[in-house]
Amino acid sequence: MNAIVDILSLDHEGHGIARIDGKVTFVDGALAGERAEIAVYREHAKYNSANAIAILKSSSQRAEPRCRYFGRCGGCSMQHLEISAQVAAKQRVLEDNLARIGEVKPDVVLSALHGPAWRYRTRARLSARWVDKKGGGLVGFREKRSSFIVDMTSCEVLTSDVSRLLQPLRELINELSNADRIPQIEVAVGEHVTVLVFRLLTPWTDDDAARVRAFADLHRVQIWEQEKGPDTVRPFWPHIAPELSYSLPEFGLVMLFKPTDFTQVNVAMNRALVSRALRLLNPQAGERIADLFCGLGNFTLPIARSGAEVLGIEGSAELVARARDNALHNGLANARFAVDNLFEMTPEKFAALGRFDKLLIDPPRSGAIEVIKSLPESKSPRRIVYVSCDPATLARDAGILVHVKGYRLEEAGVANMFPHTAHVESIALFTR
Numbered sequence: 001m002n003a004i005v006d007i008l009s010l011d012h013e014g015h016g017i018a019r020i021d022g023k024v025t026f027v028d029g030a031l032a033g034e035r036a037e038i039a040v041y042r043e044h045a046k047y048n049s050a051n052a053i054a055i056l057k058s059s060s061q062r063a064e065p066r067c068r069y070f071g072r073c074g075g076c077s078m079q080h081l082e083i084s085a086q087v088a089a090k091q092r093v094l095e096d097n098l099a100r101i102g103e104v105k106p107d108v109v110l111s112a113l114h115g116p117a118w119r120y121r122t123r124a125r126l127s128a129r130w131v132d133k134k135g136g137g138l139v140g141f142r143e144k145r146s147s148f149i150v151d152m153t154s155c156e157v158l159t160s161d162v163s164r165l166l167q168p169l170r171e172l173i174n175e176l177s178n179a180d181r182i183p184q185i186e187v188a189v190g191e192h193v194t195v196l197v198f199r200l201l202t203p204w205t206d207d208d209a210a211r212v213r214a215f216a217d218l219h220r221v222q223i224w225e226q227e228k229g230p231d232t233v234r235p236f237w238p239h240i241a242p243e244l245s246y247s248l249p250e251f252g253l254v255m256l257f258k259p260t261d262f263t264q265v266n267v268a269m270n271r272a273l274v275s276r277a278l279r280l281l282n283p284q285a286g287e288r289i290a291d292l293f294c295g296l297g298n299f300t301l302p303i304a305r306s307g308a309e310v311l312g313i314e315g316s317a318e319l320v321a322r323a324r325d326n327a328l329h330n331g332l333a334n335a336r337f338a339v340d341n342l343f344e345m346t347p348e349k350f351a352a353l354g355r356f357d358k359l360l361i362d363p364p365r366s367g368a369i370e371v372i373k374s375l376p377e378s379k380s381p382r383r384i385v386y387v388s389c390d391p392a393t394l395a396r397d398a399g400i401l402v403h404v405k406g407y408r409l410e411e412a413g414v415a416n417m418f419p420h421t422a423h424v425e426s427i428a429l430f431t432r
Contacts, residue, residue, distance in 0.1 A: 001040040004056065007032055012093045012391075013422045014078045014086075020048060027052050028144075029071065031059040031081060061085040066118065067156040074150075075141040076157065076420040083419060087112045090414045090424045097391040098412065102399030106428065110413025113276060115269040117419040121157045122189035122246075123265040126166075128173060130180040137173030139166055139185060157420060159189055165196075165219060172215050178202040186226075188259035190244035195259040197224040197233060213237045224259055233260050250275055251302040253330050261322060262295055269417045273387065273427065274302055277360065280411065280429040281385045283308040287357040290381075292342055292371055297323035297335065299360050299387075304335035311353070312337045342371055350374040358383040367393030372400050380405065384430040389417075391424050398428065407432045 005018035007030045016030030018038070029052035030036045037054040055062070065071070065079035078086050091112055098104050127149045128139050140152040153167045173179045181202035188195045204212060204225075216223045222241040226233045235241070245256050246267050251274075257263050264270040277299055283289055285307030291300040294312030296319050303310045304327070312335065314320050320337045327335040340349075343366070350371070359381040361368050367390065375381070384407065388394035401407040407430040417425035 002037060003040070004035065004037050007034045007036060010089055014081065014089070016052070023048060025050050029080065030055065031062055033059045069150050069152050072143055072150055073141050073152065074144040075155070077422055079420045083117045086419065087114065087414065087416050090416065093424050094391045094412065094414050094426050097395040098398060101392060101395035102402070104398050104402045104409050106409045106412040108411045110411050112413055113269060113272045113415035115266060115272060115416060118156050119159055120266045120268065120419065122159060122267055123263065124158060124162070124187045126185045126187060128182045128185055130173070137170050137179055139169045139173060161194060162187055162189060168215070168219060172211065175211050176208045177205050178208060186259060188244055190242070191246060192242035193244060194221045195224055195244060196221055197226055197259050199226050203227065230260055248274055248302060251305045253301050255296060255298065255326055256329060257296055257322060261319060264417065266417050269415055270298070273415045273425070274299060276427060277385050277387060278302050280427070281358055281360055281383060283358065288355065289358045289360065290353065290356045291360045292368065293361065293363045294323060294337065295319050297326045299362060300335050301326060301330055301332055303360065304332040307334070310335050313340050313342060315339065315341045342368065345370040345374045347374045347376065351376060355379055356381045360385045362387040365390040365393065367397050369397055372397045372405070375405055380432065382432055386428045386430065388426050389423070391426055394426060394428060401430050
């Protein structure tokens with residue numbers, strides 16, 4: 001079904017919202033204030049899903065997508081929206097979630113953290129597939145709403161070096177005997193080396209291995225291989241290479257990591273986010289601070305630089321081992337770490353950790369509900385900085401912190417960690 005509609009607003013995924021005979025219709029590729037001809041591709045009981053096939057009246061915030069694959073590739077959804085408007089839309093998503101779900105409002109809305117809009121992505125999982133109809137191997141991101149891989153030879157958000165590797169990787173895949181048994185290539189870019197992790201369902205032959213080594217030498221990358229689960233990831237070639245690392249110059253830190261460890265994809269924005277988190281937390285020498293969901297120490301070690309005693313807690317033993325190595329590497333004896341499942345936190349377990357002056361929380365998308373519910377009624381941390389990758393779970397936890405635990409939401413704002421996507425990274429300060 002085709003129709004001509006007026007786009008009333010944007011949803012939290014960057015789709016235009018229109019109405020057809022009163023029924024909400026989400027329109028991919030249209031912006032608020034535009035008039036568009038659309039094609040409905042799926043009708044649901046309560047809403048429609050549609051694509052914009054012609055823009056009859058354009059928004060002043062419309063931008064020309066920089067990537068030739070935009071619209072087909074599922075990696076980006078908002079290149080057609082001017083970058084400052086993208087950030088404003090994400091700020092509205094955060095504020096709307098806080099008001100609607102948590103029934104809270106920050107005293108101060110922080111200015112959004114901006115960074116590079118292009119060539120920012122230092123981590124990616126590229127799909128790989130042998131497709132006879134395409135004449136061989138494809139390497140890249142998947143198409144929108146599809147398991148097919150985009151026939152792409154460049155990417156505007158990957159770093160330049162990695163973007164230039166897409167075509168050579170396709171050519172390499174074409175030469176390998178197990179081309180149809182390599183479903184994924186994970187990319188990790190450090191300051192001194194780029195690592196490509198090949199997921200292998202079938203091992204390389206000797207000839208394959210020689211081709212892969214030649215590829216690594218020619219393009220100055222290190223190849224790792226993964227035959228089964230995460231514990232099978234290991235270096236393949238060259239055997240001796242610089243360690244993956246990123247730096248936090250403001251705090252004089254170098255953070256080492258493995259290619260499959262979780263790190264932020266946007267190095268510049270991570271630096272800005274850490275800087276803001278530390279300003280809000282305001283750690284002082286002599287304080288006792290906890291960093292929950294600490295990962296490899298991204299916030300823990302900057303906190304330790306202040307002279308505070310900091311305890312980082314993380315559910316992954318591998319990441320905790322990496323965090324301890326990073327503390328040792330950076331000479332920070334006042335940073336300690338423990339392995340614990342924070343999704344199973346209880347008031348008794350939290351009390352056993354001892355009293356904390358301040359708290360930093362950086363959970364995955366599911367949030368930190370059990371931690372929040374476990375905070376003591378008295379002698380609670382007087383200052384909590386909450387870093388979130390999901391505004392809905394942040395809002396849920398903020399509601400409990402404010403309405404149940406007696407905290408005040410002082411400040412909150414977004415960081416544009418993933419430009420051209422609907423992903424909302426945010427940070428909030430709670431005090432009592």
